[in-house]
Amino acid sequence: MNTERSKTLIDAVLAGDERLMMSVAVSRPLDGSPEPDDLHRTGTVLRIVKMLKFPDDSYRLLVQGAGRARISEFTDEEPFFRGRIEALDDVGDAESVEAQALSREVRDQFVSLVSESSRLSDELQVLAMNVEEPGRLADLVASNLELDIGGKQAFLEELDVVSRLRRARDELRRAGDAVQIESEIREKVQSEMGRTQRDYMLRQQLDQIRKELGEAVDEETELADLREKIEAAGMPEEASKQALRELERLEQMPTAAAEHGVIRSYLEWMVDLPWSTTSEDQLSVVEARRILDEDHFGLEKIKDRIVEYIAVLSLKRDLRGPILCFAGPPGTGKTSLGRSIARALGRKFERLSLGGVRDEAEIRGHRRTYVGALPGRIIQGMRRAGTRNPVFLLDEVDKVGADYRGDPSSALLEVLDPEQNGTFSDHYIEVPFDLSQVLFIATANQMEPVPAALRDRMEVIELPGYTEEDKLEIAKSFLLPRQREANGVADIDLSIPDETVRRVIASYTREAGVRNLERELGKLCRKVARRVAEGQVQKGEAVRVSPDDLAELLGPIRFEPELAERGGMPGVAVGLAYTPAGGDILFVESTQMPGRGELKLTGSLGDVMRESAEAARSWLSVRAEAFGLPSDLFEKRDIHLHVPAGAIPKDGPSAGVAMVTSLASLVLGRPAEPEVAMTGEITLRGKVLPVGGIKEKVLAAKRAGIRRVVLPERNRRDVEEIPPALLKGLDFDYVATIDEALERILQPAS
Secondary structure (H helix, E strand, O other), rough: OOOOOHHHHHHHHHHOOEEEEEEOEEOOOOOOOOOOHOOOOOEEEEEEEEEEOOOOOOOOEEEEEEEEEEEEEEEEOOOOOOEEEEEEEEEEEOOOOOHHHHHHHHHHHHHHHHHHOOOOOHHOOOOHHHHOOHHHHHHHHHHHHHHHHHHHHHHHHHEEEEHHOOOHHHHHHHHHHHHHHHHHHHHHHHHHHHHHHHHHHHHHHHHHHHHHHHHOOOHHHHHHHHHHHHHHOOHHHHHHHHHHHHHHHHHHHOOOHHHHHHHHHHHHHHHHHOOOOOOOOOHHHHHHHHHHHHHOOOOOHHHHHHHHHHHHHHHHHOOOEEEEEOOOOOOOOOHHHHHHHHHHOOOEEEEEEOOOOOOOOHHHHOOOOOOOOOHHHHHHHHHOOOOOOOOEEEEHHHHOEEEEEEEEHHHHHHOOOOOOHHEEEEEOOOEOOOOOOEEEEEEEOOOOOOOOHHHHOOOOEEOOOOOHHHHHHHHHHHHHHHHHHOOOOOOOOOEEEHHHHHHHHHHHOOOOOOOOHHHHHHHHHHHHHHHHHOOOOOOOOOOEEEEEHHHHOOOOOOOOOOOHHHOOOEEEEEEEEEOOEEEEEEEEEEEEEEEOEEEEEEEOOHHHHHHHHHHHHHHHHHHOOHHHHOOOOOOOEEEEEEEOOOOOOOOOOOOOHHHHHHHHHHHHHHOOOOOEEEEEEOOOOEEEEOOOOHHHHHHHHOOOOEEEEEEEOOOOHHHHOOOOHHHHHOOEEEEEEEEHHHHHHHHHOO
16 A cells, blocks of 8 residues: 555544445556546455554555445545445345355365365365355355456355355366366476486486496597588588587587487488488499390380480489389389389389378478477488489379378479479478489379379379280299299299180289289199199199189189170170279160150269260250151150169269260160270260370270270370380271261161
8 A cells, every 4th residue: 555545545544433444446457546437336345453554655454354345326536535335245045955055065175175275274274164154155265266356356246145155166166176287287297307317317327337347438429429420421511500500509418408319319310311422323224224124024115214314314424313203003013113223223222102191291301399200201211222312212192192280292392393302301300401313203093183283293104004915924024933932833843824824814813914913823823832732743743734724723714705795785885994903994884764854874973974974865865867766865765874883983084985875876776886995075066075094995995805996086196106016906996076986886777
């Protein structure tokens, strides 16, 4: 009490007999003296018990609360506030059962809180036990809880005894929870301190034991070794400054400090990275071609690209590494081709699988502020490789995900951009690292899921799949020798004729690659190994697996030609589709029945294929009279169009020609020519539009025994890029309109 207004008020109160005054709280923070509107109306009547005056002319008061009161009106503001007040009494039945029960609960909680809290005096327990009136008990609790001004004012204005007890009970529960949390934190801190002290003592004892054994490594010696490694690592100037700065921090930090291990791990990563180490390239074009031919059959386009890279590298030694992307179905040798390229170049090989990666930190690393932080998998791979110019394979780049942790495919943009990866930034390393000498190779089954920005940074080379002849050569030269060695029958006189391998390819596998073919050949080798182990075949005895033995060894035939079964019937057309596993044939069947002109589509078709079917029916309706059909062709009949294998989702713009052919064959009663397949999208004006995946579709047609393929005219250039050996046995018809397509596909009217 040191303002003149307060001193005048106290002097006036002490001059009276009752020595009473009223205290109220301000309703908001103030800089100067309050006005009546700044004060709460409900407050406490105080009796001054004792007044102390200090040498600095300030007052200290000992007061006692006399009761609640409300200011009715202010009568004067100078020299201090005067007004009329109204005494407030408790309301509600303090003797009710609820009030008594709440009193007991509040008393027990308050006594428990006092016993657990170090900030409350133990005398309050006795005081609380001796307070009989429920209202006074609630006031005692409120006065000793750590409440803000608003909370205390709410208690003061609550006249109902039961409501005040409820409020006191709720506040006690909150205070009890806070005390419990503080106790748990205190225990954890003490436990952690105890553990730290224990670790320190054990570390000191360990140092003494090492010294006694002569194995002690002085901390200064380790730091000196780190400094030597930093200087010898050949880091760029920025990286060297960063490493030396962290080393100085480490030298000034005690060993027991929590950050000591973090900085030490960081410096170990820095000195282990290949800042200046490169492997010597093998620049013989002839030797590289020999190695590629030795490891892989075919794939001429890829082999030529690698030989070109080696040729240019021999002329320009600082050539930046290209970003190649091998796209094709599973089992076509994309991953193993990367390993062969590394062997042909004489470089280290590192592989990073991106399938299912959803965290951007997997690429860019974690900030060192996180517990357990590590560099990204790019930097980890460079450390394992130990050179600046390895062959780095990014496997399954089309299966990168994205979620709340970031978008890894966006982080790959810097890695796979020749203009940016010379200064690749990892969050853990925090300094640029040069990736420009790395030969990055990405693999993907499909390019559609790859973001356009990422696809733009890569040179895409497609692996469409293998023909039956290719698979036969691969099986003889690579798969069979490997499986014979893996299954212990390399030394047995085992012969598997070409006819047997062809039967396995045609009847037991249906794929663009050779992965399942290798499994089936491995199964044959295991069957032979079992016969030798059981004594059915003597050592030295020749074993020959003929095509007739396959049913016994591999089980019933899994794939049979369907063209003969479904061909020759009106309403059936053979389409060509492109799937992640390569090209495949697609049967489109349609039938009709009396009805009201509805079109029913089944076979798990997507929106694009449904739209193609609607467009096919609309075009036929418009062209009905030209085909000699009634104009109300579809008004009194329902059409059901079905694409078998209904459990497999199907979509895409490739089936328009097949759908219109199926419907036209149905309504005209003219079957499609046997062994003819088709692809292409249609418009309502009768145009045939080009589609993608021509090479994969052509190979699928050849595998299925198709003899003639109908393609859009604008896809002629795609066929010209296919090696002539793959087109052997196939005839092609190019069409620009639906009329041309139906003329080439449907048999003449009988």
